[in-house]
Structures are given as C-alpha cells and as structure tokens.
Amino acid sequence: MGFGDYPAEYNPKIHGVYDPARYYGKPDTPFGQVKLGEIGSWFARRNKTPSAIAGAFSRAFWRWQHKYVQPKRSGIAPFFHVVFGSMAVFYMLNYGKIKHHRNYKYH
Amino acid sequence: MLSRATLLSGQSARALVAYSARTTGTSPANSQAAKSDDTATSLRPVRQEPGKVRMGFIPEEWFQFFYKKTGVTGPYTFAFTLSTYLISKEIYVMEHEYYSGLSLLIMWIVGVKKLGPKLAEALDKKVDEYESEWNESRVQEKQILNEQISDEQKAQWSMEGQTLLIDAKRENVALQLEANYRERLLSAYREVKKRLDYQVEKQNIERRIQQKNLVDWVVAKVRASITPDQEKQNINKCIADLAVLAQKA
Numbered sequence: 001m002g003f004g005d006y007p008a009e010y011n012p013k014i015h016g017v018y019d020p021a022r023y024y025g026k027p028d029t030p031f032g033q034v035k036l037g038e039i040g041s042w043f044a045r046r047n048k049t050p051s052a053i054a055g056a057f058s059r060a061f062w063r064w065q066h067k068y069v070q071p072k073r074s075g076i077a078p079f080f081h082v083v084f085g086s087m088a089v090f091y092m093l094n095y096g097k098i099k100h101h102r103n104y105k106y107h
Numbered sequence: 108m109l110s111r112a113t114l115l116s117g118q119s120a121r122a123l124v125a126y127s128a129r130t131t132g133t134s135p136a137n138s139q140a141a142k143s144d145d146t147a148t149s150l151r152p153v154r155q156e157p158g159k160v161r162m163g164f165i166p167e168e169w170f171q172f173f174y175k176k177t178g179v180t181g182p183y184t185f186a187f188t189l190s191t192y193l194i195s196k197e198i199y200v201m202e203h204e205y206y207s208g209l210s211l212l213i214m215w216i217v218g219v220k221k222l223g224p225k226l227a228e229a230l231d232k233k234v235d236e237y238e239s240e241w242n243e244s245r246v247q248e249k250q251i252l253n254e255q256i257s258d259e260q261k262a263q264w265s266m267e268g269q270t271l272l273i274d275a276k277r278e279n280v281a282l283q284l285e286a287n288y289r290e291r292l293l294s295a296y297r298e299v300k301k302r303l304d305y306q307v308e309k310q311n312i313e314r315r316i317q318q319k320n321l322v323d324w325v326v327a328k329v330r331a332s333i334t335p336d337q338e339k340q341n342i343n344k345c346i347a348d349l350a351v352l353a354q355k356a
Contacts, residue, residue, distance in 0.1 A: 019152045071157040072234060075227070076219060080164030087208070101202035107195070 007055070021062035163219065 009024040034042045046052075068078040091098070159167035173182040193199040 017151050066152075066155050067158040071155055072238075073227075073231060074157045075160070075163075076223065077157070077160045077164045084164060098200050098202060098204075101200050102197045103201075104197060107197060 019062075021059055021066050023059060 006018060007024045009026075010018060012018070015022075015024060028045060029038075029042065031042075064078075064081070068074055068081065161167060161170060170182050173185065177184070190199070194201065
C-alpha cells in the first residue's frame with residue numbers, strides 16, 4: 001500500500017463509495033466497551049505501524065469533519081473546537097515556560 | 108375522404124396511439140441499469156446532521172457518557188472539581204495569558220450571542236439559494252416531463268375524439284348517400300312520368316288528327332254527293348221556310 005492508495009481491505013463492489021471516516025478492516029471490540037483487564041491484549045492486537053496510526057488519525061479527522069464541518073447547516077462548533085484544541089496543544093507545548101509564572105511556592 | 112375514414116377508424120387509430128406511446132417509453136433499459144448497482148448505491152454515505160453540542164462546542168456525547176453514572180450535574184461537577192484541583196495546585200498556571208483569554212472569551216460569547224442568529228440566518232439563506240440553484244435544472248426537467256406526459260395524454264384523448272369524429276363523418280356520408288339515392292329515385296320517377304305523358308299526349312293528338320281527317324273526308328264525300336237539283340230544291344225549301352217565317356213575324 002503506497003501513498004494515496006485505498007486501504008487494502010476496501011473493495012468498491014462490496015463497500016460502495018469510499019468513506020474516509022470508515023474502518024474497512026475486521027472490527028475489534030470498540031475501545032469504550034473494553035474491560036480494564038483486557039486493555040493489554042486489546043492494545044497488543046492493534047496495528048502499530050506508522051501508516052496504520054496515521055490512518056487512525058485520518059479517520060478520526062474525517063469523522064469530525066462529517067459530524068461538525070460538512071453538514072449543510074453546521075454551527076460555530078467546529079471553529080471553537082479548533083480554537084480550544086489549539087489552546088490546549090499550545091499550552092502543553094509552552095508548559096515548560098509557563099511553569100515559571102507560578103505565584104506560590106508551596107501548595 | 109372515405110379512404111381516410113377507413114385509415115383512422117377503429118383498430119387502426121388505436122394502433123397509432125399505441126405506436127406513439129411506445130416511441131417515448133424507455134423504462135426497461137433504465138430499470139435494468141438501476142438494478143445492477145443497487146447494493147453499491149445503498150451504501151452511499153449520507154450527509155449527516157450537525158452533531159449536538161452544549162455551550163457552543165462541547166459534544167453532547169461527553170455529557171451522555173457521564174449521565175448514566177452521575178446524572179445531569181455530574182459532568183459540571185467533574186469539570187468544576189477538576190479545574191479547582193488544577194488551579195489550586197497551580198498545574199494550570201494563571202499567568203497574564205489566562206486573563207487575556209478570559210476577556211477574549213467574553214468578547215466571543217457576546218459576539219456569538221449578538222451576531223450569531225443574524226449570521227446563521229443569512230448563511231442559511233445562501234445555502235438554500237445555492238441548493239435551489241443546483242436543483243433548478245432537475246425541477247425544470249421534471250416539470251417539462253410532466254407537461255409532456257399531460258400533452259401525451261391529451262393527444263391520446265383527442266385521438267379517441269378522432270374516432271368519434273370519424274363515426275360522425277361516416278354517418279354524414281351515409282346521410283349524403285341516402286339523400287343522393289332519394290334524389291335519383293325522384294329523378295327516375297320524373298323521367299318515366301315525362302315519357303309516359305309524352306306517349307299519352309301523342310296518342311291524343313293522333314286520335315284528334317284521325318277524327319279531323321275522317322270528318323273532313325265525310326264532309327267532302329257528302330259535298331261531292333250533292334247534285335245541282337238537290338241544291339235548287341234545298342234553296343227553294345229555304346225560301347219557302349223564310350216566307351213562312353216572315354208571315355209568322
């Protein structure tokens with residue numbers, strides 16, 4: 001599977017039009033339904049190659065797009081998602097410098 | 108005219124209607140095409156409705172995740188306690204950017220509350236306009252097709268009217284034929300009567316002439332048979348008669 005190819009499991013005759021938000025492989029238990037004791041084995045089953053991780057992020061991005069950005073009458077929510085998300089990211093990036101602005105020595 | 112009547116009458120008219128209907132019917136080919144990729148089109152992704160959010164941006168699902176375990180106030184309590192923990196331990200540091208962020212947040216909230224509905228209205232209008240623009244050709248096509256269907260039905264209806272008209276015309280022709288027949292009958296009667304009258308007149312004339320000739324012949328013969336003596340006697344007799352008459356007068 002090179003760059004720009006569809007996932008290997010995707011078959012247009014079975015799946016129809018390609019949906020970038022959909023996982024075409026064999027579905028495992030959803031993460032929300034995994035029991036705490038099974039998390040280790042669940043994580044061991046995951047495909048951890050860079051392309052698979054990038055695909056997971058891509059699917060998440062497209063799920064977000066389909067839900068908040070692409071609808072016909074989407075609101076202001078996606079803009080705020082980007083704003084608050086980037087706030088959090090840059091806060092974490094700059095945390096090393098922000099740390100020095102603490103006002104109290106003892107907590 | 109009669110040949111046209113036979114062409115358009117009865118079955119042939121119906122066949123014409125059927126033929127005109129068949130030329131516009133293309134449904135078999137289309138339905139065949141639609142059937143072949145039915146499974147693929149049924150899986151075509153549908154455009155979603157926008158996801159529900161609270162406070163403008165927090166997904167509803169996060170609240171639902173808490174709702175089962177903690178009830179309605181759970182997520183707010185969690186957010187409040189977590190933020191107090193982060194702030195009191197100064198994991199979240201309230202430096203100058205925090206206060207500028209607060210003022211920005213207030214400005215955003217006011218802006219969204221004030222301008223949001225108007226902007227949403229304007230954008231929704233644009234969306235509707237854009238969509239109707241794209242749909243316009245399809246709507247028009249549909250309208251044209253509907254008009255064509257109604258025209259076709261009207262044409263069929265008028266075709267049926269044509270058969271009525273043909274019947275009327277046939278009746279008319281029959282009436283004309285009847286009138287013509289009667290006229291001819293009358294003329295034949297007149298001609299025959301004329302000839303018979305002629306014969307009667309001819310016979311009458313012939314008889315009259317014969318009579319006249321006979322009378323003439325008899326008179327001539329009588330004249331010829333009168334001798335001078337007889338004439339003299341006759342005249343004398345006449346004179347005697349006159350004398351008698353004169354005496355009487």
